[in-house]
Amino acid sequence: MVVRWFFTVLIGVVVAAVVGVLAWALSPVAPEVSGIVFAIAALPFGVMLGWIIAVAPKTLPASPHPSDTAESAWMSTALAGTATDLVVVVGLGLAAISIARWELPTQLVLLGILLVAFASTATRYSIVRTRAVRA
Numbered sequence: 001m002v003v004r005w006f007f008t009v010l011i012g013v014v015v016a017a018v019v020g021v022l023a024w025a026l027s028p029v030a031p032e033v034s035g036i037v038f039a040i041a042a043l044p045f046g047v048m049l050g051w052i053i054a055v056a057p058k059t060l061p062a063s064p065h066p067s068d069t070a071e072s073a074w075m076s077t078a079l080a081g082t083a084t085d086l087v088v089v090v091g092l093g094l095a096a097i098s099i100a101r102w103e104l105p106t107q108l109v110l111l112g113i114l115l116v117a118f119a120s121t122a123t124r125y126s127i128v129r130t131r132a133v134r135a
Contacts, residue, residue: 004058008050015046074132078124085120086113 020039027034090113097104 004054007054011050012043012047016043074125074128077128078121081124082117082120086117089116
């Protein structure tokens with residue numbers, strides 16, 4: 001088990017080093033500081049990735065039917081509602097933008113759609129989970 005944890009930390013350090021080197025190479029201002037900050041910020045995520053690769057497959061039992069969990073049912077319900085929400089929001093947004101004759105940047109519009117999708121999914125998931133837990 002110690003060997004697995006060693007590889008977990010090693011993978012985390014390698015991921016952080018790669019991210020730090022990329023930040024250092026691509027940063028136009030203060031590349032050393034950018035590299036250090038990005039490497040420190042990436043270290044926990046690299047260790048999590050290492051845990052997923054090295055430790056989790058050996059310690060966590062595999063679910064015989066991963067799609068039969070309560071969480072997957074809650075997420076399916078939330079995502080189905082999110083699709084409806086997106087159609088409504090995009091339709092109303094398109095109508096408002098067309099009537100007002102606004103020229104919006106594409107990135108801004110796509111970011112807005114993505115944020116609406118995230119907010120709708122998170123809200124619907126928490127509502128479905130709360131209803132299921134209280135029932």
